[in-house]
Amino acid sequence: MNRMGSKKILTLVDEETNINEYELLSAFAIDKFNSKYIIYTKNEHDENNNTIIYAGKIKMINNKEFLTNIDSDVEWTEIKRVMREMAKYSDDLESSELDD
Amino acid sequence: MIEGIYKCELETDVFPLLNHAKMAKVNDRVIDGMKNFYHNKPTTNNFSRINKHNNYRSRIKRLYDKLEGIRPIDNTISDVMFLNDEMISGFVIRQNIANIKQTWIEYRLMYNVLNLSKIPSKIQNKKIDFTTKDSYVLKNFDTLFDKLCSQFNIDLPEINKTRMIKPKELNNLEKEKAEFQKEKADFLKEMQKSKEELALRFNRLEILTNKLKEKYGNVID
Secondary structure, rough: EEOOOOOEEEEEOOOOOEEEEEEEEEEEEEOOOOEEEEEEEEEEEOOOOOOOEEEEEEEEEEEEEEEEEOOOOHHHHHHHHHHHHHHHOOOOOOOOOHOO | EEEEEOOOOOOOOOEEEOOEEEEEEEEEEHHHHHHHHOOOOOOOOOOOOOOOHHHHHHHHHHHHHHHOOOOOOOOOOOEEEOOOOOEEOOOOOHHHHHHHHHHHHHHHHHHHHHHHHHOOOOOOOOOOOOOOOOHHHOOOHHHOOOHHHHHOOOOHHHHHHHHHEEEEHHHHHHHHHHHHHHHHHOOOOOOOOHHHHHHHHHHHHHHHHHHHHHHEEEEEE
């Protein structure tokens, strides 16, 4: 795996053969959908200092792995839920536990 | 561990991208959490039961550091209960800080723990001597009492009366004892006299009996 320090770098080649590097944030499988997903970022921020992230689904086509869009709303809702759950793994003390 | 979700290692770091990916905006907490989840980094919010104790402590410590400049509403510690290894402290909070209730609870816990270390750890138990000792006072009560009375010119008529009675009674007791002894002696004397008389009479009777036997013994036969 390509790593820069503690970061994992993902290289994505789009349909126009543009190569872009992203930082891999997480990769996980969801039992319910029997699929694997990747979340990555280019570390871009908006005006509120939120980070823009991208989520893709890994699909096997002709024995090769491709990254595709998440078309299903159900899947996307589930992925958003997973991301919220993962926030609890944060070191930041302003975690959801304090917001009871 | 999130139910139904499993971290997966990627076999490759190069992917052809079909279509576009789904975009979202998240805060740093989510980013942090995702990275920790993926890299299996031990975090203070790790829900593993094994690390539960340490996670709480390190979280409390960091919380305390962050709130260093803030003091609790009152600086007294009251209504502290010790339950096994935990301490629970009662407190009152104002409504306007209800939204950071947890922060205050944890701060006070930390505050109590810090203050607890100032309490002396051990109080040595003195060895208690259970052996009985003679009381010097009781033994020498009369002497001491006299000394006290004469030293301070104390006149205690009732006590003096009692003290007068005691030797009087003792005298009577001695008298009675003597009389008793005398009576006993007299009685024993009488007894001895009677014994001797009785012995004498018995002898005489024996002699008579023998004589009679001699005289009339042949006749009966």
